[in-house]
Amino acid sequence: LMQYPHGCIEQTTSSVFPQLYLSSLLKLEPKKKNEIDRNIKAGIDRLKKFQLSSGGLAYWPGENGVSDWGTNYGGHFLLEADLMGYAVPPGVIENWKKYQRDAAVNWTPRNDRRYYANDDLIQAYRLYTLALAKAPELGAMNRLREVKTLSNSAKWRLAAAYQLAGQSEVAKNLVANLSTEIPAYTELWQTYGSSSRDEAMILETLALLGGEHRTKAAPVAKSVSEDLNRSGHWMSTQTTAYCLISLCKFSGADKTSAGLSFDYTIDKQSGKINGKELISQMDMNISGIKTGKVTLKNNGKNTLFARVILSGIPAAGKETDAASDLGMSVSYTTVAGEPVDVAALEQGTDFVAVVSIYNPGLRGDYHQLALTQIFPSGWEIRNSRMEAGPAMVANSHSDYIDFRDDRVFTYFSLYPKQYAVYRVQLNAAYAGHFYMPTVQCEAMYDHTINARASGKWVDVLPAGIVP
Numbered sequence: 001l002m003q004y005p006h007g008c009i010e011q012t013t014s015s016v017f018p019q020l021y022l023s024s025l026l027k028l029e030p031k032k033k034n035e036i037d038r039n040i041k042a043g044i045d046r047l048k049k050f051q052l053s054s055g056g057l058a059y060w061p062g063e064n065g066v067s068d069w070g071t072n073y074g075g076h077f078l079l080e081a082d083l084m085g086y087a088v089p090p091g092v093i094e095n096w097k098k099y100q101r102d103a104a105v106n107w108t109p110r111n112d113r114r115y116y117a118n119d120d121l122i123q124a125y126r127l128y129t130l131a132l133a134k135a136p137e138l139g140a141m142n143r144l145r146e147v148k149t150l151s152n153s154a155k156w157r158l159a160a161a162y163q164l165a166g167q168s169e170v171a172k173n174l175v176a177n178l179s180t181e182i183p184a185y186t187e188l189w190q191t192y193g194s195s196s197r198d199e200a201m202i203l204e205t206l207a208l209l210g211g212e213h214r215t216k217a218a219p220v221a222k223s224v225s226e227d228l229n230r231s232g233h234w235m236s237t238q239t240t241a242y243c244l245i246s247l248c249k250f251s252g253a254d255k256t257s258a259g260l261s262f263d264y265t266i267d268k269q270s271g272k273i274n275g276k277e278l279i280s281q282m283d284m285n286i287s288g289i290k291t292g293k294v295t296l297k298n299n300g301k302n303t304l305f306a307r308v309i310l311s312g313i314p315a316a317g318k319e320t321d322a323a324s325d326l327g328m329s330v331s332y333t334t335v336a337g338e339p340v341d342v343a344a345l346e347q348g349t350d351f352v353a354v355v356s357i358y359n360p361g362l363r364g365d366y367h368q369l370a371l372t373q374i375f376p377s378g379w380e381i382r383n384s385r386m387e388a389g390p391a392m393v394a395n396s397h398s399d400y401i402d403f404r405d406d407r408v409f410t411y412f413s414l415y416p417k418q419y420a421v422y423r424v425q426l427n428a429a430y431a432g433h434f435y436m437p438t439v440q441c442e443a444m445y446d447h448t449i450n451a452r453a454s455g456k457w458v459d460v461l462p463a464g465i466v467p
Helices: 009-024 030-048 068-083 090-106 119-132 138-145 152-164 168-175 195-209 213-229 237-252
Strands: 260-266 269-275 294-298 322-324 327-334 344-346 350-358 366-374 379-382 400-403 407-414 419-428 432-436 439-443 446-453 456-461
Touching: 009 030, 009 068, 009 237, 030 068, 068 090, 068 119, 090 119, 090 138, 119 138, 119 152, 138 152, 152 168, 152 195, 168 195, 195 213, 195 237, 213 237, 327 439, 327 446, 350 366, 350 407, 350 439, 407 419
Parallel strands: 344 456
Antiparallel strands: 260 269, 260 294, 322 446, 327 350, 350 419, 366 407, 366 439, 379 419, 400 407, 432 456, 439 446
């Protein structure tokens, strides 16, 4: 989550929200505590840039429309950070509360499930955040409770709102005999959700209700943990973050745990762990290790679950082209639009990277697509937005474009059978031999929709040398 590159309201919040609770699970060294503290403060500062004059939060900085789920989620994080002593500007919270109150009071059920799926959950979450802010809208809560088609996910979230509002009996009656299992559903762009995310929200509610509900919460916590640990199981940033948040809140509230007690050996390195924390993690220095043998001895009463996690990136030049339910082609042209071979460019050459994306129409509308272009270090990006005069290249509509020193992120939606073309003007600035990484496009909330074009080595030749 902390390394995910895309900075929308949801992913900005997801990257920092679980960090609020890490100390309840892990023993953090001072260096790590300071890093987390900086991350949370940076997240608060960035979220301020999403706030509109209405008090709601946009999906991208500078957008005019409010993201209702993003407003709930981002506001939830700001409230929790404020409760933990972080400095959140009072004006940000007050303006956010005003938007939430107005939206809660004026909400009515919507029947168009294509565009308003999970709309009742959005309202229930909104009411939960208002109750957390000590400004519960009981009238709106009661009206939502009377909706006959209210989903189980919304009922659980509404119960949490009642609990926070001091209506404990209403909360418990609302979820009495209510299933904690959520049927699997496709990721929805309105809430960036999944059945695992909704199950994590149920776990959070059970932890909040406390008492006998902790017994009911135990199998839900086990299910959420298994989702996080399942090998090869892809999870979106929203789902990952909320699973972590709920497990932290559930486990952190358990003051009876005996914690961890075990001996370990990694090759010839050995040590002992004793503490009240529920998780222990350490970096394995694998350089020079020949056997790769890890030994654990459990000295405590808790069952331990051990994991060895290895990660890496493909070696340069080993990537392959691939596509899944998304078409993509990459080409390069002169500024005048003529094809150009970028394998060997003369230093100082201006040229254009052209990426065409196509929705084949097999799975309906595509929302929150992210195109990632990382360029060789010998090429410079010419950001037309920073230069005087009209744009030198024309692009299809996008929701947001994020220019970095060596890369460009473009975010957009595509309807069935629709093409989009995005161009980036470049300059072959520095002579040398460089690697051009993979060009990739993906749906941020559905990993099965993606396409990539493999990278390759390129040369920038000194001026005056013609290839």
